Amino acid sequence: MHQTKEPITNESYLNMDLLRFTTAGSVDDGKSTLIGRLLYDSKAIFEDQMEQIEEISTRKGKGYVDLSLLTDGLRAEREQGITIDVAYRYFATPKRKFIVADTPGHVQYTRNMVTGASTANLAIILIDARHGVIEQTCRHSFIASLLQIKHVVVCVNKMDLVDFSEEKFNKIREDYTNFASKLNIPDIRFIPISALMGDNVVEPSTNTPWYQGGTLMYTLETVNIASDLNMIDSRFPVQYVIRPQSDEFHDFRGFAGRIEGGVFKPGDEIMHLPSGLTTKIKTVETIDGQLEEAFPPMSVTMTLEDNIDISRGDMIVKPNNQPEVGQDIELMLCWLNEKKMTPGGKYSIKHTTKDARCVIKEVRYKMNINTLHKIEDDKTIGLNDIGRVLIRTTSPLFYDSYNKNRITGSVILVDEFTNETVGAGMIL
Structure with a gap:
């Protein structure tokens, strides 16, 4: 293993706080390369891994080390050059421990993104500097907002392909800020980067003298997540x-x-x-x-x-601060299964440590997650769809709204016959 500047002892490792973050972006925006760059520049890779990646990169005739190979672990991902499943990577710096979820960019893998983002404190949203804010940027930001991720870092990647243009960066920042004003994300930051070359990822870049902010690694190490936990409602x-x-x-x-x-x-x-x-x-x-x-x-x-x-x-x-108690519950539900949701269908429901059963009473509407419009006339909820539904449970749940507490405000639905997790719900 490469040596870090300051060795991390067992004791300091156990006492460090943990940041979970997820990466999202369109296909080929460079998510896997960015995570590879973070791991590589923070010296979190074993030498044999590095040698293997260098060898594959040379064999493919690339003039550079292809760092995306560090996270695209499935063979199909490497062959097609896309991310399919959520890949988790663990690394640490002397300041913090990290768990990173590399999630897919494709529409048909929305459920994988929801899975990876559901426990994240922070989301990195990658935007290709050449293409700007696109439909998938909006979709990923909506999901981050829906899952109550409080911190979003917008990395404008491939700045080397637009000559590190400050004008391009400012235009993307303006477009994204306008769109994000409709969402519930309290902390948004923008960083111009080149994941391939390493600009502003771990080390500050001399190519962006106009950018005065911190690098991505500095942001990940210093973002304050302690205040995100609910310390009021016991x-x-x-x-x-x-x-x-x-x-x-x-x-x-x-x-x-x-x-x-x-x-x-x-x-x-x-x-x-x-x-x-x-x-x-x-x-x-x-x-x-x-x-x-x-x-x-x-x-x-x-x-x-x-x-x-x-x-x-x-x-x-606590007696003076109780959760809601009820059986009729409104959810924003992300459907995770190939088999469509059945209105009136019965499912097992898991909420914190409680198991019960529930019935789908009504589908209020389905979300168009690219435009944020509500679809009132088509209420069939299929794989990767997100909709607002009303359920009734067999016994009362003790819950809070999801934006108050992500744990007591979330449920999962399970098919009683196959035991597959079919839906993930955020209580409204």
Whole structure:
């Protein structure tokens, strides 16, 4: 492995914060090359990988090292020169850990983009400097907005092919800003880059003296994502009840799960849903011992002062700040399956740690994700379509709207017979 400037120790690695980001752009905008460049310039590639890529690049008669080969892992992707499935890559710099999802640009792979973007803190949207803002740019930005990705970095790529023209860059920035004003994206930044040559990716470029902002790597290392977590609405979906069988812990009864919102401390008054019973937190424990406080996305075990009947799928919240509780739920639903959605159809639904069943009561409209228009007259939802639907669940869900909390505001629908995940929904 190449040596980084400062060695990353095990301890510093474990304590670093993690940024998940996704890349989106049209076919041939250079997404895979950009990720390859980030990995290559941040010294996150093994030497044998580098040798293999250099050898393939030479064999193909390319006058440069084809860095896209680092992420286009499927053979079909390499043969066709396109990205088909979501490829995840992991790397770290001395400042942060990263998980990057390289998602496809094609319309028929919208579901793959939704999958890759659903957990991202930040989206990189690539625009070819020669072509400017195109239909796919708009589609990817809409999906990023729908999935509540708070930070978008618009990388105007292939600047070397337009002579690093400031005028071209400013025109693209203006066009994109006009379109994005219709979307809900609070933080948008623009960077002129050349993924192939490395301009403004990890090192600042001498070819863009007119650009005063940071490089892409600097932006990824410094963007503030701590404030994106919901620290106000306390939500603790229970995953598992811990009742050890040993004599030593005879009376121990703990509730394990991951905190999805707010802060929990010993002594806090809490409410159990669905019963509505209240009690206080006795301890908050982890494998390393007891904690003074816990917050998202920590996985902990709570013990309570009173004995309440709590099981998987229940939720622990604060009495003065409760989620919505209901069975009739409005969703923006992205359909992920070849088989069209059946109005009136029954599906299994998974929401936080709760499993239930649901029926599709009504399709309100379908989105044209290129123009953002609502299609009222055609309500058939097929593969890669996104529409607004009303569902009814067999038992109440404890939920928030997706823009308030991405975890308690999302559901997945599963076909009861094939067990395939058929839809991903954002609660409105």
